[in-house]
Amino acid sequence: MSKTIGQQFFNDPRLEEAKKLIKEALNDHKKSITGVKAPNPELKASYDELLKKMADYRGGGLFFNYLGSGIGNGPLVELADGSIKYDFITGIGVHYMGHSHEGVIEATLKGALANTVMNGHLQQNDTTAELLEVISKAATKNGALVKNVFLSTSGAMANDNAFKIIFQKRAPLAKRFFAFEKCFSGRTLGMAWVTDKAAYRAGVPQTVQVDYVPFYDENDHKGSIEKAVKAMKSCLKRYPGEYAGFIMELIQGENGSWVGNTEYFEALIAVCKENNISLLVDEVQTFGRTTEIFAFQHFKLDKHVDVVTVGKNSQVCATLYSDDHKPKPGLLSQTFTGSSSQISAAYFVINEILKGNYLGENGKIMKLHKHFQAKLEAMSKKMPNKITGPYGIGAMVAMTVFGGDEAKTKDFTYKLFNNGVLSFQAGAAPLSRVRFLMPILAVEEHHIDEVCAIIEKTLTEME
Numbered sequence: 001m002s003k004t005i006g007q008q009f010f011n012d013p014r015l016e017e018a019k020k021l022i023k024e025a026l027n028d029h030k031k032s033i034t035g036v037k038a039p040n041p042e043l044k045a046s047y048d049e050l051l052k053k054m055a056d057y058r059g060g061g062l063f064f065n066y067l068g069s070g071i072g073n074g075p076l077v078e079l080a081d082g083s084i085k086y087d088f089i090t091g092i093g094v095h096y097m098g099h100s101h102e103g104v105i106e107a108t109l110k111g112a113l114a115n116t117v118m119n120g121h122l123q124q125n126d127t128t129a130e131l132l133e134v135i136s137k138a139a140t141k142n143g144a145l146v147k148n149v150f151l152s153t154s155g156a157m158a159n160d161n162a163f164k165i166i167f168q169k170r171a172p173l174a175k176r177f178f179a180f181e182k183c184f185s186g187r188t189l190g191m192a193w194v195t196d197k198a199a200y201r202a203g204v205p206q207t208v209q210v211d212y213v214p215f216y217d218e219n220d221h222k223g224s225i226e227k228a229v230k231a232m233k234s235c236l237k238r239y240p241g242e243y244a245g246f247i248m249e250l251i252q253g254e255n256g257s258w259v260g261n262t263e264y265f266e267a268l269i270a271v272c273k274e275n276n277i278s279l280l281v282d283e284v285q286t287f288g289r290t291t292e293i294f295a296f297q298h299f300k301l302d303k304h305v306d307v308v309t310v311g312k313n314s315q316v317c318a319t320l321y322s323d324d325h326k327p328k329p330g331l332l333s334q335t336f337t338g339s340s341s342q343i344s345a346a347y348f349v350i351n352e353i354l355k356g357n358y359l360g361e362n363g364k365i366m367k368l369h370k371h372f373q374a375k376l377e378a379m380s381k382k383m384p385n386k387i388t389g390p391y392g393i394g395a396m397v398a399m400t401v402f403g404g405d406e407a408k409t410k411d412f413t414y415k416l417f418n419n420g421v422l423s424f425q426a427g428a429a430p431l432s433r434v435r436f437l438m439p440i441l442a443v444e445e446h447h448i449d450e451v452c453a454i455i456e457k458t459l460t461e462m463e
């Protein structure tokens, strides 16, 4: 078969040679990154200057004093002050394969060599078609109807697009949405009014009308189902026919890895069905982190989903929808839907999650979860006044420190950072949590052991 000039270029032996050299150089340098290291005092002045520059031009400092040097090794990352830390939050759940992964770098290089930096509504390169096929086939493998995939550049934008699709489908009367209490859906003008946090929409005029339903409580299985169904029914009585959709995070990530339940979801979905309400599952954080690539598959909700959004681990963000929810021309379009490097990396990472031994009850994700959980449980027995939990599922792990006190939890994440582990605060008082979004694909049990030793040391140092 005759090849395009593009195919000839990408298969040019000189590129193979160049890639080989790049990989050799990468491995020569990253092999020196073997464990946690304190900052280099000689780099302190230049690092402080960089941090100041960042804060001055950004209009405010960073949450952590994190400016990477551009290299790492699996779960370890080097910062520009020469320190090395365990990255157990990965940019809030993005770098699933860890730092400086050879395969990811090769994929991004392929994208970087493409003719354009960005892809968008008027032009996509051939890799995008391959990527959409992988995502679509993975989503529909158990019969879900969400076969159409629209790419976008952030999780919030993917959710905005999902809302527009559902509002258009249910127009003109249905203008309201259901969401879970304490949900996080992003911070666009639309999503700021969905995310259940007043501070994130302070001063912003209302864009979407949302009513909140209490999330699942594993300590009150039956009661929490009854409460949620009752909340929905009372809203439906107040605003009959006005609900277009229900956005569901099946595991609440930003709130601290709260895990839902199939029976609970099915009870709410039954009310949706009775009232012509579309189901939107927000998988921006859950994608690739449970026993299945999609959490809706883990909870066996395949036949119910109308629209699904993904982001973070997927490297690209996307809104998936059924034919029945196909938007009219003009509703969705974007100049940028993703960079060439991003699309190429997404293709590589998603295939790796699907084809490696990560998913399933006995896959690497669940094995590492159990290991981490056992370690944290043992720690909580040792110092019950300092740590409770752990919570979460799969690659979403959380714990409570100092009874969930917000200020102390924040302080703990700073101290843990200084001791060499990146985590993040989640939820709010009185139930603040510390959470971890591990780069599962790069983590081994001994990394978790080392991280747990640092957690224990940090807790011991705090009163």
Ligand SMILES: Cc1ncc(COP(=O)(O)O)c(C=O)c1O
Residues within 6 Å of the ligand: 092, 153, 154, 155, 156, 157, 159, 184, 185, 186, 187, 249, 253, 254, 282, 283, 284, 285, 311, 312
């Ligand atoms: C469940 C969920 N939805 C949406 C978003 C927003 O994604 P982004 O920050 O890429 O806009 C997030 C981000 O944390 C999320 O966790």
